[in-house]
Amino acid sequence: GENVEQHPSTLSVQEGDSAVIKCTYSDSASNYFPWYKQELGKGPQLIIDIRSNVGEKKDQRIAVTLNKTAKHFSLHITETQPEDSAVYFCAASSGSARQLTFGSGTQLTVLP
Amino acid sequence: KAGVTQTPRYLIKTRGQQVTLSCSPISGHRSVSWYQQTPGQGLQFLFEYFSETQRNKGNFPGRFSGRQFSNSRSEMNVSTLELGDSALYLCASSFGLASDTQYFGPGTRLTVL
Numbered sequence: 001g002e003n004v005e006q007h008p009s010t011l012s013v014q015e016g017d018s019a020v021i022k023c024t025y026s027d028s029a030s031n032y033f034p035w036y037k038q039e040l041g042k043g044p045q046l047i048i049d050i051r052s053n054v055g056e057k058k059d060q061r062i063a064v065t066l067n068k069t070a071k072h073f074s075l076h077i078t079e080t081q082p083e084d085s086a087v088y089f090c091a092a093s094s095g096s097a098r099q100l101t102f103g104s105g106t107q108l109t110v111l112p
Numbered sequence: 113k114a115g116v117t118q119t120p121r122y123l124i125k126t127r128g129q130q131v132t133l134s135c136s137p138i139s140g141h142r143s144v145s146w147y148q149q150t151p152g153q154g155l156q157f158l159f160e161y162f163s164e165t166q167r168n169k170g171n172f173p174g175r176f177s178g179r180q181f182s183n184s185r186s187e188m189n190v191s192t193l194e195l196g197d198s199a200l201y202l203c204a205s206s207f208g209l210a211s212d213t214q215y216f217g218p219g220t221r222l223t224v225l
Binding site for chain 1: 168
């Protein structure tokens, strides 16, 4: 089955700096890669997603890149703000097996 | 549009009991998936339902079961609770089988004593 590895497990940045979180996946059939943000006491919130026919996608301060050959994808957050502090999860799924396989999460702390 | 709702939000049970959790998907969404979240194992897929049929199942024992009703609402049941079943149980809804995008509810925090 699919295996998703996520790094780093913790990340601290100064407000205004950029943050990058990286994930690798094992199943070459995976074609959908969402990113979720989870705040304390809440469920995961979808922040951006990308499909395998696209190399990069941006939404304001958030961007995701995908390298299908290397089987890795990354989340980039620019101009970080204290409210970006949360746990971020990457995930992958394939068309045939729709369940999401999640990475282990990254605790992002933005220091004011 | 209202999001995914889950009830109850918190639950305390003792070993050996059973529990039923409920999920109402986003209006118009017909697919419901369930996930278990624990500090040790992270987020793990339990099962997916679409049109009242289980379409996919994760690697969990038969004590974990679910069902979906004609209005797309879903319930999951855990029988003979074990201490290790303590977790946040998350429900996610999506439009249909052709849609990958899943939206999560706030979860039900189950504590087994």
